[in-house]
Amino acid sequence: MMKKIKYILLSIFVVLLTMSCSKSGSSNSQTGNGSSDGKGGSLATFALKDDYLYTVDNQKLNIFNVKQIENPVKVNQTDIGFNIETLYSLDNYLFVGSRNGMFIYDITNPENPKKLSETQHFKACDPVVANKTHAFVTLHSNTNCGNNTNVLLIYDIKDPINPELIHQRNLNFPRGLALHEDYLIVCDDELKIFNVKNPSEPFLVSSFNANFKDVVVYDDVLFAFGEKTINQFKWTRNDFSSLRQISSIYYEPAK
Template identity: 35%
Template sequence: MKKYTTFLSFLSLVALSLLLWQCNMGSADSVSPNQNGTGGSMARFAITGNTLYIVTRQSLDVYDITQPDAPTRQAKAELGLGIETIFPYRQNLFVGANDGMYIFNNQQPQAPTLLSKYTHVMSCDPVVVQNQYAYVTLRGGVGCRQWVNNSSLDVVDVSDPANPKLINSQPMQSPYGLGVDGDKLFVCEGISGLKVFDISDPTQPRLHHNYPEVASYDVIPRQNLLIVTGQNGLYQYRYGDNIAENSMELLSKIPVE
């Protein structure tokens, strides 16, 4: 567990580096107009323009970072216990919690407004979003879902953020973080490997390839590069544009002892 926590902390640092590095880069569809870069699905912070969002175990905290050396808190939304992750997409914030997914509108970045809460059974649930669909992994048999062994990958229609709807759910082994890029959905299964799903039909993820040798906990896909938090360190892979290419090339590895 200590090593796993170290991995996630290390990935957070890498994600922060990506956020800062991409401030002046061209935006992709998965990045909102004011969002600075891309973080992982298990991230606990996000940056939009001059606003920093941090999720604690029970709240969403909003900071003005116009002066980076002197951030000031602008708002705090109490959400109850079990808050886990945050994923910004376009003009919304998707906050994962043990018992559901909160959707905030952040058209006014320093005063986000709660639109809805999509409720599910108690679980650990990272979330990513592309176009009108959110992809959520629910992991059973862990601290936040001790008495439920079932795990799943859910597809939620968020075209109306005030009224999210479950579209599809399929069983998984033990999913952790996930990432989406075009017609590819990457799902980490811990020591069971990395799975790549074809989402040419975004409502029906279809398993395309399994990499059991890639023990993974979270991923950041970006412009054909995939950063993976693995069992023994941080990996960087290159993947093709076409899901049919079925190829991932290892570019580098940073060991974490």
């Protein structure tokens, strides 16, 4: 539990950092061909959209009005299912990852999310990221998640009511992932970068001997979360072979 709290705090740090960078007007770059108010990691359990904060627990999606930041108000909650783990937002959609599948919700009406669809898979831990046309899911197994499933799944979501699985690739132990334009960054046994311009036929363009839990991309900076570190990497003009570390912050996990 303490480790989960630690990760949430670190994710909030990155969300606040990237939001402040966005407000500064230093760049108008978009990640994954879509817009998202807060850039939480793929393992996050919360998402910001305009004046609303969405959070998930084991079974529910909770909605808070945060227009008055000092006085957030819970305005609604909806049952999703069981074993809910992650939450990712893009435009007017929420993508919910669970140990049993992925759920897509429409938040055009921000206080009353509408379930559009769900996909099912073997029991496994399930972070998800998405752009306007495709959703990318990693499944991994451990003592909590069960089974022996370690794969990357890619769904066509142009029709979010009927997502279609178009690609499946075996990996070693994938966890967090992030999108940057035509590239998908996956935390596997190494940090792996795939070209997903053609999502039905992704290919590996680079890998780095580093082990991380999750990644967040903002412009030309990649934030990588390790077991005891937050690392920053930079690259030049989408040339991921130029990826280089520019900082590392060490922290001691709570016992």
